[in-house]
Amino acid sequence: MAKTFKILVILFILGVIAAAGITYGVYNHVKDRIPTVEEMKAIELKIPLRIYTRDEQLIGEFGEQRRTPLSYEDVPTDLENAVLAAEDSNFYHHPGVDIMGLLRAVYQLVATGEIQGGGSTITMQVARNYFLSFEQTFTRKFTEIFISLKMERELSKHEILELYMNKIYLGKRAYGFEAAAQVYYGKPLSELDLAQYAMIAGLPKAPSRYNPVVNPSRALIRRNWILQRMLSLGMIDKEAYQTAVETPVTAKNYGVAPDVEANYVAEMVRSQLYETYGDALYSEGLVVYTTINSQRQKDANKAVYDGVLAYDERHGYRGTIATNPELVDQPVDQQQSELESHSSMPDWTTALVLSTTDQTAEVRLANGEQVELVWDAISWAAPYINEDSHGAKPEKVSDVLVKGDIIQLRPDDKTVWRLAQTPTVQSALISLDSKDGAIESLVGGFDYFSNKFNRVTQSKRQPGSNFKPFIYSSALSRGYTAATVINDAPVVFHDSNLAQAWRPTNDGGKFYGPTRLRQALYRSQNVVSVRLLDEMGVRPTLEFLKRFGFDPDQLPHNLSLSLGSANLSPLQIASGYSVFSNGGYRIQPYLIERVEDRNGETIFQSNPTTVCHDCTLLDKSSPDEQQVGLFNTPNGFKTLPVAQRVLDPEVSYIIYDIMRDVIRYGTGRRARVLNRDDIAGKTGTTNDGRDAWFSGYNGDIVTSVWTGFDDMSPLGRGEWGGSASLPTWINYMRPALAEAPKSYIDKPSSLVTVRIDPKTGERALPGQKDAIFEIFRKEHVPPQRIVSTPIAEGVGERDSEVQENRTETALENLF
Template sequence: MIRSLFRKLLWLALAATLLGTAGIVTAYLLVAGSLPKVDTLADYRPPIITRILSDDGTVIAEIYKERRILVPVERIPRQLIHAFVAAEDSKFFQHRGIDLVSIFRAALKNIQAGGIVQGGSTITQQVAKSLLLTPEKKFERKFKEAILAWRMEQKLSKEEILYLYLNQIYLGHGAHGIQAAAENYFAKNVEDLTLAESAILAGLPQAPSRYSPYRHFQRAKDRQRYVLKRMVEDGYITEAEAEQAEAEQIVIHPRVNQHVAEAAYFTEQVRRDLVETYGAETVLTQGLEVHTSLNLEMQRAAQQAVRNNLRNYDKRQGYRGPQKILSEADTVTFLAEQTRRLRRRPPVAGDYLRGILTGFDSRVLQVAVGDRRGLLPRDSFKWAGNLRFLSREDYLKTPEDPESDQILVPIGSVLELRVTRVRPDGSLELSLEQTPEAQGALVALDPQSGQVKAMVGGFNFADSQFNRVTQARRLPGSAMKPLIYAAALDKGYTPATVILDTPIIYKETRDSGEETEWKPRNYGKKFYGPTSLRTGLTHSRNIITIKILEDIGVNYAANYARRLGIVSPLTRDLTLGLGSSAVTPIEMAKVYAVFANGGIKVSPAYITRILDRDGKVIASVDPADFPDGAGPGQRLLQQRRERVISPETAYLITNLLESVVQHGTGWRAKALGRPVAGKTGTTNDLKDAWFIGFIPQLVAVTWTGYDQERSLGRQETGSRAAAPAWVAFMKKATRNFRVRQFNVPDSIEFRPIDPKTGLLVPEDTPDAIIEAFAPGTAPTRYALDEDRPKARDFFKLDLEEN
């Protein structure tokens, strides 16, 4: 009977085996034909990072869908490979894609749990799932995964599978692949990782968030201990090596690319250009290497100059009061959170941060910054005006007085501060600050090539991504005058031409029949009589500009401005000469670059070279990169160079703008101690302040104003509100530039003249000046006391020259 039962069980087992085999074969036949081809893995091209580089090759930004940097197996240290194998698939080098023991163990766990809770996947299966299948947890997917893993082992070597796995795997905090993770957590390349660091990374695949060294360091250390233990058991390291690695002090270096913040406006402009040319998907996934014109040292100087200038301007407008006033309970919460942040990154001199007012006396304020004590001397914030410090209780009892100019600052006030010094005991010496409400912009470019060297589009990119260099159209005020004067020079004027600075009135009858008057005036509300063209521009005389503009014709001047590079709409009336047509700073930089470049216009450029993911040059400004000519998918980034004015006109305007710096409204630029040409720009209502200036090697434009237009305040002209940023930037940007004179065309003629008449005088005449003239335009008559001609006035016939 027992024998009979045994035979029956044997037959049942055999039948079950046959049925199971048949089922497996049937399932295999059903799904095998629909599975992806393993051959595609031979050309593994996952999404990788597009990197944007400055002119010295420093990475200033990364654009990606998945932050991944491919590394060949040859670069990966064996201890890192062994760490991952020990942690994820100890039989990796023995099995052929499927580890039946692991699968059986996982199956028991899943049966007990009533669903899939453990995968038992080999590294090969993980690659199959990641690259060829969807990630859902179903038995059907696991079956497909096993088939593909077996096929992969037939086609690929173990080294090739490891290459795929270690470059594809997600390791938390946006890091795909081991190189990105090494940079993320340790600021290293994979070949520089220690055994201890390798074990930390190898512990992440199971649950990157749970074992994050950033957020859960102790969990990461526990997981590291497990990985090291597995490595010992598998014979990859000794007990002593494991103990040494476990004892090693791990320092986590969160990946912070400071350059990204400094160059954010510039890199966003580059990103837009790339997307427009290649499409968003290519830029996000195809790992372009984009070389740009940005000079990192200049960029840092530009950002600092704009921010410091805005802070100084803002202080001139007075203190607006504390950011907020906290209760005692809210103060405790605020300081506890701040303490946690400051322990991760302790404050250093120059940092801007917030603090809570905790006490005060006649000499100093006491401030809490996290768990640190801060001191704020009263005499360090005289700029803030009339402040009254008081307790919380007194503040609540003090009625508001709209007539008072006093600002109440009670205990619990949140103050914006700057660290001036960190004392040995950790306490802080501070200064009072406030975030400016006004905005600023700065752009600098090489006038010969048009390459943009620095760009700051606002006070802080994190708060506002609107790029005021390229997107904000603002009134240029007097900065438009050099364009009108250049047009006049080409119409027969000379720097010595004399014009009467006298009152003028324009009357206009509207469609409604109402008659209006326009009485233009100079900034100082004075009129100066006979004035040379040079003096008119040097001192930015509005009346002189308007009279010149009416004489040469508004349409002529507007078309001339278009030729120089203005693309924004232009007002076709006499207010054009006073800057009534809104333009962008990048347009003004392009126009002034024409003067600096001897009359040749070049368009602003940001990108100098682009390589694809395989290192092939696909775009370049250098024809040498395409010795046989640009082929398919390649393009030469040629800068169109167009002569738009003569070298003589360009030089004369430059020379006139040198006078603006030496004797006029651009006087601050003299601080450079080298030949400089420049012009301030101020609107009548002081809503916009500009300074535009250049040396032979560099043009820079600065602008200051409010996004929601309003007056900058009394006396906040281009000279006061914008020029300091220009000077601060140029001092740093040009310190390695050779001092050069502006190029003088050989055809320029120099003659001694009488500044009052614009006519020739003997060289030894007192008060004579040497003036520059385009060929054939110098005066031929001499000024005699008894026969001095009258000044030109195009609006009073009795004063016209005969």
């Protein structure tokens, strides 16, 4: 007996030595893969790029791993308990390794030669997720054990659990429980209930198998098992358990829903930052705050959406997606399957026409619901012929729809659903703060997901008459006045830069004879603009246009320049108009306000060139240095570069006053519905009708809208800047200006107002009844005209001049 015991002791000692030797050998084999304490402390999660509006509304996220890190203190108790019950109920009592699980792994190794799984603690899962791969090998498993033991020595249990909560993969690209709460329930983790905590706590074991969206029945079984475990471990009471197990599955695929739709903006930011950060951009946890105003962005989205659909409906209905009368008699699930196979716009739906009457149509929606379409939802659909014409207005539903038609519907406030079709026309809008160039809203097209081409920045189109204010400002800077008369009559130009003789005409072919520049601009008379440029010269005008940020090399070097034949983006046009809006200063549009790293530290802060109306100028150390000023901003006093004046304030004001007439009397008259006398603007339509514009402003804000086809097709008969783009501008500016006080361009004291003859532009004669007032720079005021006969008995020439001067002086003081 003693001998047997002795042998057993020896064998035990040898076994211990052998085990120690094997352990030492394994350790030496894998020690290079064990992280240092510093590496464990310096763990950084891969966090996606997030982009926000200026008022901190999410507009975009980029990164393969959706993750929102949280600290242990932010982990809800019910979630912690659910995770422990599901994954490692002994977490707070083991040294990082489950001994029974380890023995199972050893048995599998001996029996099969491979580690097949089993017994991973939360600590071991953290070790594997942060430092190792998921390969099933002997080396990886033992490395995992050694790392786990070391982690337990170097990190607290709470630190380990925090790493687990943030790293674990939970399906649908969600890493960590905060991201999972957003993906499956569309709300923060702190707002979930016990049943929802148990549901996502069941995901680490097998994210695809127990996914509540893909496999709700299997996920429900695992959720209830976890709740039962929590009850048996004393983590919840019977009442909480009963309430939770009776709760239905509410998970959906929310993804990461933005607060504001601004996909073109988000892509602009991503593209700009990628040039600096490369692929690291998607994992470094950068947070970008843009200059976008969330409410104005929403207003811009709606304005462009409504404007495009209004144009589309004006030109008629292009027909149904398909027609399949036999589908009407098929089961509902087969109808749904067919409807879902046809793509539709976001928030729209496809539908099957089941039956019609004269004034209604019964339709099946893609979600299986059956609804009635009323006549008001269909009556717009006159048959499309081409962009210039459509057929007769329908008189009954059967003129438009028949049984078996597969159609598109869009939401409508008045009729719930409205007959729709995917538009082929496009539109773009950009709105700037003219004081510093901050982009407050930007829409690059009708639908980003169907076409990511950004028409605000990437599209170069002809602005047409929208460009004329820049030509006229050149004229006013060179001694012309708003009263200068140019003959609007047929003319032929033989320009060496043009392929053939050119005979410019006005829209409609009408000529107006001698015309003052004010009239010519607000009535958008082409011939006057061409004659004006011809008088000034193309080359000096191109040099002048550099002041607005235009590159002369990218502009036409011929007289067509006066009619807006240059290819320019809406961003360039809006930037140019900002010079008029801010009183003559050049600013640079910008989109990124600041960038923060994963720790909330600001690593970039914009310092935009800003118009100095109320700032304090600081001394420059050298004449060539950028002037800076001290500005009182919403975030306190800040030193910013001061915008350079590029346009005389007198010229800027006169252009503003003329473009207010565009809205008062000219092609922008529709904008009078806003009841704002501080707004000015200009329409623009190319001769062939391929581009329609409206750009308008007051003393604070500039907004440009473009409408057209990507393939350069004409917009059709009757479509102009005033009909295709101005309504969008109005619908955007109405809410933008609703709460804002009127903002006029300051009138320089050096300007004077005198009465002129409306036909000749000369100084009005004393007592002239049809005289009108016009604004002039002092040095360009028309000279007094002397009459040879008194205008009344007892009043001579000199007396009448004195009387006229007194009258004009009094009137000038009023202005």
